[in-house]
Amino acid sequence: MNDHSEILMGFALAEDIGEGDVTSLYFIPEERLARAFVTVRREGVLSGVDLAARVFSRVDPGLEVEILIPDGSRVSEGALVIRVEGKARSILTAERTALNFLQRLSGVASLTATYVEAVKGTSARILDTRKTTPGYRFLEKRAVLHGGGENHRMGLYDRAMVKDNHLVAEGGGDALQAAILRLKSAKPDIEVELEADQIEQVRIFLGMEGVDHILLDNMSLVDLREAVAARGERITPMLEASGGVNLQTVRGIAGTGVDFISVGALTHSAPALDIGLDFTPL
Numbered sequence: 001m002n003d004h005s006e007i008l009m010g011f012a013l014a015e016d017i018g019e020g021d022v023t024s025l026y027f028i029p030e031e032r033l034a035r036a037f038v039t040v041r042r043e044g045v046l047s048g049v050d051l052a053a054r055v056f057s058r059v060d061p062g063l064e065v066e067i068l069i070p071d072g073s074r075v076s077e078g079a080l081v082i083r084v085e086g087k088a089r090s091i092l093t094a095e096r097t098a099l100n101f102l103q104r105l106s107g108v109a110s111l112t113a114t115y116v117e118a119v120k121g122t123s124a125r126i127l128d129t130r131k132t133t134p135g136y137r138f139l140e141k142r143a144v145l146h147g148g149g150e151n152h153r154m155g156l157y158d159r160a161m162v163k164d165n166h167l168v169a170e171g172g173g174d175a176l177q178a179a180i181l182r183l184k185s186a187k188p189d190i191e192v193e194l195e196a197d198q199i200e201q202v203r204i205f206l207g208m209e210g211v212d213h214i215l216l217d218n219m220s221l222v223d224l225r226e227a228v229a230a231r232g233e234r235i236t237p238m239l240e241a242s243g244g245v246n247l248q249t250v251r252g253i254a255g256t257g258v259d260f261i262s263v264g265a266l267t268h269s270a271p272a273l274d275i276g277l278d279f280t281p282l
Contacts, residue, residue, distance in 0.1 A: 003138050005051055009058060012097045024089040034088035035282050036095075038102065040079040041274040045113045047071050047143035048105030053082055055098040060090030072146040074113070081275070085282075095277050104136075105143040106273035112147025112266050115250055124254035124261050127152045127240065131264040140267045152262055161215070163195040173204060180210040193240070202227045211237045216258065218243035224256035 038052065049071045056065045063086035069075060081102075084091050115126045126149040132140045141151045153159035160183055162176070180192050193213035196202045205214050214237045216227055224241055231239060240260040241253050253261055 004135060005054075005139060008135055008139070009051070009055055009097070009101075012100065013055070013059065013094075016097050017093060021089070021093040024092045028089045028092065030087070030089065032088040033086065033282060034091055034279055035083070035085045036091050036277050036279045037080045038082035038084070038098070039276055039278050040075045040081060041077060041276055043076050044074070044106055044110035044273040045147050046073050046075055046081065046102075046106050047109035047146040048102040048139065049081055051105070051139070052098040052102040055101065056082075056084050056091070056094045059094035060087060062086055063090055063094075072109070088279075091277075091279075099275060099277060101139075103272035103275050104133075104270075105139055105146075106275060107270040108140050108143035108267055109147035110273050111270040112144045112149040114247065115261075115263055115266065116148040118247055118250050119254035119261065122251075122254040124241075124258055125150050126250075126266075127260045127262040128266050129242075129262050129264045130155070131268040133267070144266055147266075149263075149266065150260075159191050159193060161193045161195070163215075164197065164217075177208050177210075180208065184210045196227075199223055199226050199230070203230055206230060206234075206237070213238045213240055215262075216241045221252055221256055224253065224258055228257040 046069060049067055049069065053065045053067050056063050063084055066083040067081070068083060069079060069081045075081070112126065112128075119126065128141055128144040128149060129152055130137070137154065141154065144151060153161065183190060183192065191212040192210055193215055194205045194211055195215040195217050196205055197217045197219065202214060202216070205211055214227070216224055216239060219227065219241070227239055231237070238259040240262055241256070241258045242262045245253060245261055245263050246265070250261060250263070
């Protein structure tokens with residue numbers, strides 16, 4: 001998966017600046033120098049610090065930009081994350097785009113950290129999904145890592161995930177097993193995950209060759225425990241719970257013994273972390 005951050009940065013600056021920052025151009029003297037700090041206004045976990053710093057440098061390579069707290073750090077209210085010095089016009093022009101990236105990605109990291117804390121002491125690990133902002137997948141999945149979570153497949157190309165619609169289109173158990181073996185023969189490094197929404201399916205999938213993961217979709221806690229028991233002492237396939245996951249239910253799901261819990265909300269519903277930019281006297 002390529003990091004598209006340079007392209008995204010270019011688009012973001014273009015849509016914000018357009019033909020020019022008229023406020024800064026007409027209200028801030030060109031020679032005015034300033035110092036500013038990117039400041040956290042609510043406790044959380046940082047992600048996107050390096051990207052925000054690069055935004056300032058891209059707007060004006062003459063700015064002096066110093067990262068004070070790196071990505072992945074848990075921060076408290078008032079923490080100073082980035083110091084920027086140079087032309088006041090340039091700092092103001094870059095401010096919103098830099099903060100947009102940093103607030104969004106830190107929000108993902110912070111929400112992830114909350115879920116990770118909620119399952120602490122269990123064997124379950126928190127996973128993200130493909131429910132990401134278009135174009136932001138690499139950045140948002142990296143933010144999940146900063147928050148202590150783990151990445152599911154990055155895209156359609158790096159794991160086969162056979163869901164209910166695929167099973168309907170595919171045509172039956174024998175054909176499914178044959179398809180798994182064809183894939184494993186052609187691409188042995190690609191893992192295979194099958195979606196099950198009934199215990200009967202789990203038992204069938206456990207008897208198949210080449211299955212690396214089983215996705216337990218919207219199952220009750222009773223069914224999740226039964227799926228774990230059905231696997232027994234085997235290490236694989238790994239069991240992933242999905243559906244109906246929130247901060248009120250995640251601890252109970254983790255207690256069933258599943259290996260992973262996938263949470264779409266990490267990337268599609270994370271609130272932005274409150275972060276601002278404050279000027280201080282030189």
